[in-house]
Amino acid sequence: MRRILGIAAMTAALLAPAVTVPAQAQQPGVAAVQRVEWLSDRRVALWVFSPAMNTPIQVQMLLARDWNLRPEAKFPMLLMLDGLRAQDDENGWTKDADAEVFYADKNVNVVLPVGGQSSFYSDWLEPNNGHTYKWETFLTEELPPVLERDWRTTDVRGVQGLSMGGTAAMNLAGRNPGLMKYVASYSGLLTTTTLGMPQAIEFAVRDAGGFDSSAMWGPPGGPEWDAHDPYLLADKLRDVSMYVSSGSGLAGSHDQAGEVPLLSENWAGTGLEILSRLSTQNFVTKLEQLEIPVQANYRPSGTHTWPYWDFEMRQSWTQAASALGTDPAGAACASDGAIGSLAQAAAWLGGCVTTEYPVADGVVQDFRNGRVFHSATAGTHAVTGRIGGTYAGMGGPTSALGMPTGGEHPLPDGRGRMQTFEGGSIYWTPQTGAQVLRGAFLEEWGKQGFEGGPAGYPVAAEARTPSRDGAVQSFEHATMFYSPTTGAHRVEGFILDRYAQLGFENSPLGFPVSSEAPLKDLGRFSRFEGGAIYWSPLSGAWSVRNGPLADAWGAQGFENGRLGYPVSDEFAVPGGIQQNFQTGFIVVREGESEVHGV
Structure with a gap:
C-alpha cells in the first residue's frame, strides 16, 4: 500500500535539494561542482566546471567504504584513468571492468573522469576535432581542490590507468612532483619518443577518434614530446611508489585463440600489448639505472584488453593501499x-x-x-x-x-x-x-x-519557487505548483506553456487553484489566483484575468456565450484595457465594460 502524507507535511518543510551546489559554481573562472547525480549510496556523478576547458566535465566517484559510517572523515584519492577510446557516458573502469564492486570495501575515494578520448589526459597545444583538451590542468589544479573542499578527499593521492591512461598516469606524476604518492601503469606506452613511437601514437589517436597528435604535442621531435615521455621523466618519480605491468601479446585465458598457434584472433590487441611490453621494459631499465624502485610484472601471456587490466587493478591494490596510507583489507x-x-x-x-x-x-x-x-x-x-x-x-x-x-x-x-x-x-x-x-x-x-x-512520473526534485512562498515539481506530462494558501495543482500542455510565457506564479495569475479541466469543443482551462487560462484547438491558450473584463465575459456565458474563447491576453488601449475573443472583444474603461460582438 502506498503511503500518502497530508498537506500539513508539505507546509512543515520543503524538500531540500539533493546536494547544495557551492557558490563558486556561479562565479566565472572558478572550478566548482555544477550538478550532482547520485547513482547509488556510494557512487556519485559530479559535473565539475573546468575553467581551462570552459565546460563542465563529468567525474564519477566511488565513495570510501566508511563514507556513511564516519561522516566527518576524509579519505585518500585514487584517480583511475581510461584508455584511448574513452567514452562520454562512463569511465571504462566501471563500464568494462569491475571497479565498483572491487572498491566497495576499500577505504579510498576512487575518482573516475569521464571522457577524454585520445587525449592522453594532456594539455593540448591546439583545439582539435571539436575539443579543447586541457586535461592535465583539470586533473592536477582544478579538480583536487574541489574534492578536498566539498567531497571529503585528502591531499594524499594516487593515480593508475590502462594503455593511454597508464602513459598519462606516469606523466601526471612525473610532471607534477609531490602530487602523487602512488602511480600504476597497466599496458601503458612508457616511452613516447623512441623510434616509431610518435607514429604509432599518431595512428592510434587518429584511428580512435579522428584526432591529430600534432595538435597535442606538436610535431614529433619537438619539446612537448620530450616533456610527455615517462622514460625521460623517470628521475622525477624517485619518491613515488610505482607499479607497472604488461602482457606478452600471446593469447591468454581471456582471449579467443586465433588460427596461428599461441596468438589471439585480436590482432590489434596483440600488437598494442607487444608495444606496451617493449616500452615498459625500457622504462623499467631506466629506473633501475637510476636506482629508483618499481614493482614490475611482465605476464607470460595476455593482450591489450580489459580482463587483464581488471586483474592488474586487483593485484596492485595492496601496494596502492600502503602508499596511500589505508588498510588493504576490507x-x-x-x-x-x-x-x-x-x-x-x-x-x-x-x-x-x-x-x-x-x-x-x-x-x-x-x-x-x-x-x-x-x-x-x-x-x-x-x-x-x-x-x-x-x-x-x-x-x-x-x-x-x-x-x-x-x-x-x-x-x-x-x-x-x-x-x-x-x-x-x-x-x-x-x-x-x-x-x-x-x-x-x-x-x-x-x-x-x-x-x-x-x-x-516525476522527472525532477521538488524545488522552492524563487520569489513567492511555494514549491514546484515537474512530471513527464505536467508540472505541479504548490503554495500554503492554494495547495498543489497540476498545470500541463499548452496552458502550461502560456503560464510560463506570462511568468508562472510571479505573473498576475499567481499560483494555480485547480487542476486543468475539460470544456466544450475539446477545450481546456485552469484556474489561478488571479484569473484563468483557456485553450481550444482553434483559439490557442490565453489568460483571462479576474476583474470587470472577466465578469463581463462571464455574463455572456464564458466560452459558451456569443463571444466564444479568448484569442488574446488583455492589452492596453487608450483609457483602459481590451481583450479579443473569437467573435468579438471587450473593452474596460474606468471600471465600465463594453461588450462588442462581431
Whole structure:
C-alpha cells in the first residue's frame, strides 16, 4: 500500500535539494561542482566546471567504504584513468571492468573522469576535432581542490590507468612532483619518443577518434614530446611508489585463440600489448639505472584488453593501499539480528562492508550493493540502486524522508519501481531517474492516479519557487505548483506553456487553484489566483484575468456565450484595457465594460 502524507507535511518543510551546489559554481573562472547525480549510496556523478576547458566535465566517484559510517572523515584519492577510446557516458573502469564492486570495501575515494578520448589526459597545444583538451590542468589544479573542499578527499593521492591512461598516469606524476604518492601503469606506452613511437601514437589517436597528435604535442621531435615521455621523466618519480605491468601479446585465458598457434584472433590487441611490453621494459631499465624502485610484472601471456587490466587493478591494490596510507583489507564485519535475517534472504546485497551503526531512530549496515535500515517503528528494509542513491543524496534518514517503511518493488505498469519512507516515496524509471515525492505533491498526484494519472512520473526534485512562498515539481506530462494558501495543482500542455510565457506564479495569475479541466469543443482551462487560462484547438491558450473584463465575459456565458474563447491576453488601449475573443472583444474603461460582438 502506498503511503500518502497530508498537506500539513508539505507546509512543515520543503524538500531540500539533493546536494547544495557551492557558490563558486556561479562565479566565472572558478572550478566548482555544477550538478550532482547520485547513482547509488556510494557512487556519485559530479559535473565539475573546468575553467581551462570552459565546460563542465563529468567525474564519477566511488565513495570510501566508511563514507556513511564516519561522516566527518576524509579519505585518500585514487584517480583511475581510461584508455584511448574513452567514452562520454562512463569511465571504462566501471563500464568494462569491475571497479565498483572491487572498491566497495576499500577505504579510498576512487575518482573516475569521464571522457577524454585520445587525449592522453594532456594539455593540448591546439583545439582539435571539436575539443579543447586541457586535461592535465583539470586533473592536477582544478579538480583536487574541489574534492578536498566539498567531497571529503585528502591531499594524499594516487593515480593508475590502462594503455593511454597508464602513459598519462606516469606523466601526471612525473610532471607534477609531490602530487602523487602512488602511480600504476597497466599496458601503458612508457616511452613516447623512441623510434616509431610518435607514429604509432599518431595512428592510434587518429584511428580512435579522428584526432591529430600534432595538435597535442606538436610535431614529433619537438619539446612537448620530450616533456610527455615517462622514460625521460623517470628521475622525477624517485619518491613515488610505482607499479607497472604488461602482457606478452600471446593469447591468454581471456582471449579467443586465433588460427596461428599461441596468438589471439585480436590482432590489434596483440600488437598494442607487444608495444606496451617493449616500452615498459625500457622504462623499467631506466629506473633501475637510476636506482629508483618499481614493482614490475611482465605476464607470460595476455593482450591489450580489459580482463587483464581488471586483474592488474586487483593485484596492485595492496601496494596502492600502503602508499596511500589505508588498510588493504576490507573491514571485519558480520550481520545478525533483523538486518542479518534480511541480508541472508537478499543475497544480491553482497557481503557487508561495515558493522551496524546508529542512525536516526535505528541502526543501519552497509553492504556491497546497498544499505539495510532497521528501527522498531519502521521495520527492516534494504535501500539500493538509484533509489538508494537519491535517498543518500538527500541525507538518508536524517532528511525529510526519514527511515524506509517498505522495500523497493515494481509498479503495475512494468516500467517503474518505488519505495516508501516515513516522509514520502521515491519513484524510479530508466527514463526519469529516481525522484522524491512527498507532502501535498504526493497526495495530489495520488488522487490523480499516481504514475497512471495524467501527469506521469516525476522527472525532477521538488524545488522552492524563487520569489513567492511555494514549491514546484515537474512530471513527464505536467508540472505541479504548490503554495500554503492554494495547495498543489497540476498545470500541463499548452496552458502550461502560456503560464510560463506570462511568468508562472510571479505573473498576475499567481499560483494555480485547480487542476486543468475539460470544456466544450475539446477545450481546456485552469484556474489561478488571479484569473484563468483557456485553450481550444482553434483559439490557442490565453489568460483571462479576474476583474470587470472577466465578469463581463462571464455574463455572456464564458466560452459558451456569443463571444466564444479568448484569442488574446488583455492589452492596453487608450483609457483602459481590451481583450479579443473569437467573435468579438471587450473593452474596460474606468471600471465600465463594453461588450462588442462581431
